[in-house]
Amino acid sequence: MTPAELSHSVVAAVASMVADEGLAVAVPETVTVERPKNKEHGDYATNVALQLAKPAGRAPRQLADLIAARLRDVEGIASVDIAGPGFLNITLDVASQGELARTIVSAGKNYGHTEALAGHRINLEFVSANPTGPIHIGGTRWAAVGDALGRVLSASGADVAREYYFNDHGAQIDRFARSLLARARKQEPPEDGYGGEYITEIADAVTAKVPDVLDHPDDEAQEIFRREGVELMFAEIKRSLHEFGVDFDVFFHENDLHESGAVDHAIERLRKLGHIYEHDGATWLRTTDFGDDKDRVVIKSDGNAAYIAGDLAYYLNKRERGFDQVIIMLGADHHGYIGRMMAMCACFGDTPHENLEILIGQLVNLVKDGQPVRMSKRAGTVLTLEDLVEAVGVDAARYALTRSSADSTLDIDLDLLTSRTNENPVFYVQYAHARIASVLRNAAELGIALGEFNPALLDHEREGDLLGALGEFPRVVASSAELREPHRVARYLEELAGVYHRFYDMCRVLPMGDEPVTDLNHARLWLCEATRVVLANGLDLLGVSAPERM
RNA sequence: GCGCCCGUAGCUCAGUCGGAUAGAGCCCCCGCCUUCUAAGCGGGUUGUCGCAGGUUCGAGUCCUGCCGGGCGCGCCA
DSSP states (O other): OOHHHHHHHHHHHHHHHHHHHTOOSOOOSOOOOBOOSSGGGOSEEEOHHHHHHHHHTSOHHHHHHHHHHHHTTSTTEEEEEEETTTEEEEEEOHHHHHHHHHHHHHHGGGTTOOSTTTTOEEEEEOOOOOTTSOOBHHHHHHHHHHHHHHHHHHHTTOEEEEEEEEOOSSHHHHHHHHHHHHHHTTOOOOTTSOOSHHHHHHHHHHHHHSTTGGGSOHHHHHHHHHHHHHHHHHHHHHHHHHHTTOOOSEEEEHHHHHHTTHHHHHHHHHHHTTOEEEETTEEEEOGGGGTOSSOEEEEOTTSOBOHHHHHHHHHHHHHHTTOSEEEEEEEGGGGGGHHHHHHHHHHTTOOBTTTEEEEEEOOEEEEETTEEEOOOTTTTOOOBHHHHHHHHHHHHHHHHHHSSOTTSOEEEEHHHHHHTGGGSTHHHHHHHHHHHHHHHHHHHHTTOOSOOOOGGGOOSHHHHHHHHHHHHHHHHHHHHHHHTOTHHHHHHHHHHHHHHHHHHHHOOOSOOTTOOOOHHHHHHHHHHHHHHHHHHHHHHHTTOOOOSOO
16 A cells, blocks of 8 residues: 555545544544654554534544544554554555555656656746857756756656746857957956956867958957857857767757747737836836836847846746746845746746746855855866766755755865765665665576565565555655755655665565575565666666666 | 844754644664664764734744844846
């Protein structure tokens, strides 16, 4: 019996009670059955009686009695106890709980997939780092977290498109182009320009590709450096993300919005809706109607589009492509943007926080010798995605960036990660997987297949713990998706790995020496394979490999 | 000044919808490989959940105020 099935049984028992007793309360659609921390509280517990007591006008323990009586008749439930103020503590039959192993092995890669978000068409935008330099550590965090979120959303039944918004328009690109031109001429970069080593590399690459570039007049040369430089930078970003295991469905160019007329289209739409006005020679969007601090300029008085114009057009474009949920991940340094974006969403007639969702992730600090290091492009202390991968590898890097809540700032200490990699819990999880793979290999060598499965034999306490943990996986994935918190998957995997290691320590899986193969050996092999499936599926959601050997 | 995030063990951090005795890893000490991976397991030590009120059967979790830290408030992008 899975937690979901048990939950259904509890709902049915509640419905039966409400009908029989004529209670004036609504039957909850779902009831949470949780794994109690304390083993004396059974395999699963629910507080549904406590929650219904007040609206029903009955004592919680009285309701608990009525529900318990009905649950005791359910096949697979061994006992139901009432504890404390009115908790229902449910214990399953050993065989019923053990069946879960078969369920998981049969489902294979699909175990953990649910329909929790079925029907949602989600556009997930993340990273979207400017093509004026390599991806730094902050963008790397969003790459890891955003990619994991995309996987978790998909696993929960959502139709997800991942997008990277490529800001190849505007003043920053001009500064980038001027920096390249200056470097090609062996001059100092402009005061507000970019100075890293990569500027030299790109300037050299452009010069190699267009040998006579410096013979052109300034404006033409700058245009060549802009076009070629952005192209090279873009390819570089794509490549490093791909090597990081992060791929996008769409790379969207801001420039296209301006050249295709999408910006004008969006502004005209808003004008028809009555939210656009002219003032001081500029075109404004009246975002204050929807809670913004001040109205926003969309077309500046010099005729150029303000940055938000691109965002307006991009949002409308996503909606017109059929996405009903637009999710954008931004760093904390952009959180001031939420108000105007939500107001913009409302101006289009959409519902803020439903059609548009902005996820804010806190920043990453680079730490050395316990002291924060200020990352500066000029000082060369910027930590890039490639630096991180080179130092610790993709698996450790992705895991370290994904296991913490995005709401917390993250400290990255390269020395710590490189010199004491065991501190990274990814190895703890991967080791559990490799350990199981080894057991399964040994079984194969002994000619022992999974074979017949008798779930009733899995009656050891550690086996019960393991089955209980395995049953949690689908709702961990679903809640990670619903809450947009993929770190929950990582934390769960660490828990599961620990439960497996403790099982392994107490429960011998394969026969020793020349002992005969028993049904218990087979049952435990099923349990091992089920655990391996969950670890592999979970690691995959995080974009981390599940090694067969370590 | 206004807004967002954070404050939980010595360190790094978990702890959705309020639930039972607040957890994990790292660090430190002790024990366990003549049989499936010791990157493991078992045991020991560690807390005014920033502070003060409030809501209720019950608050780390919700509300209010305050303290401390980070970030942000452009016709920049």
